[in-house]
Amino acid sequence: MRLEVIRAGVRTTVQDLGRPGLAHLGVPRSGALDAGALRRANRLAGNPPGAAGLEITLGGLRARVTRATTLAVTGAPCPITVDRRPADPGLPLAVRAGAVIDIGRATAGLRAYLAVGGGLTVPPVLGSRSTDTLSGLGPDPVRDGDVLPVGPATALPPGVDVAPHPPPRGTLRLRVWPGPRDDWFTGDAWRTLLSAEYRVSTQTDRVGARLTGPVLTRAIDGELPSEGLVLGAIQVPADGQPLIFLADHPTTGGYPVIGVVDPSDVDLLAQARPGTTLHFTPAPP
Structure with missing residues (x-):
């Protein structure tokens, strides 16, 4: 086959x-x-x-x-x-x-x-x-x-499937956990992240979803040694515009990570076209 x-x-x-x-x-x-x-x-x-x-x-x-x-x-x-x-x-x-x-x-x-x-x-x-x-x-x-x-079929398809299959949303609301480097940013930066509207930029691929919106201001201007990254990490490069890492993300990076999107919300970003609006909300404790 x-x-x-x-x-x-x-x-x-x-x-x-x-x-x-x-x-x-x-x-x-x-x-x-x-x-x-x-x-x-x-x-x-x-x-x-x-x-x-x-x-x-x-x-x-x-x-x-x-x-x-x-x-x-x-x-x-x-x-x-x-x-x-x-x-x-x-x-x-x-x-x-x-x-x-x-x-x-x-x-x-x-x-x-x-x-x-x-x-x-x-x-x-x-x-x-x-x-x-x-x-x-x-x-x-x-x-x-x-x-x-293609391998040999190992099972029959289901006779009935009732799993919900909603269309992709025009506006996304993503739950986010603070850190591990939120202390590298001003308090206003975290409040901005949770209150402002961001949009998915055209510079988006399988590595990460780049966003455009209000700049997130750093409180520490020094260099951060490269450290581990996880799926959904919100890294903030020198221009202050956040980048959410997706499946092909690097395993380490040197820009500070202000927060991490809840893993169960990361799938939503796979269907986010350039121009899609995003809002962040604190993940429940």
């Missing part, structure tokens, strides 16, 4: 749930930015939650399957056709051998996820099949003409 990529789209990569637990070796976590969407797609296709699928930025993918199988598309809502017939996102799609699936431009959000029954079986690197755009680990980004191997 193979998935033959006819048109890869703007930015399509192979992703599973990443390489957690290797930061001490300098290896980023990587994995699907919207991990919940990938898990839903895998459940619909009859796969284990961590099976590898495709993360498709803004849509635009066309691919062919070489055997009858089950597909599922989740994440950013996109028009879908199978052999030119409309198909539904968020449902198991039974397709024949040789069928061509088209995933059109996303009508909201940013990233769609395609799961194939059996999962993509490109060679794993350090236990994961994810493409890491920062370190270069894993397979190359998907290109026109690529042929991706």
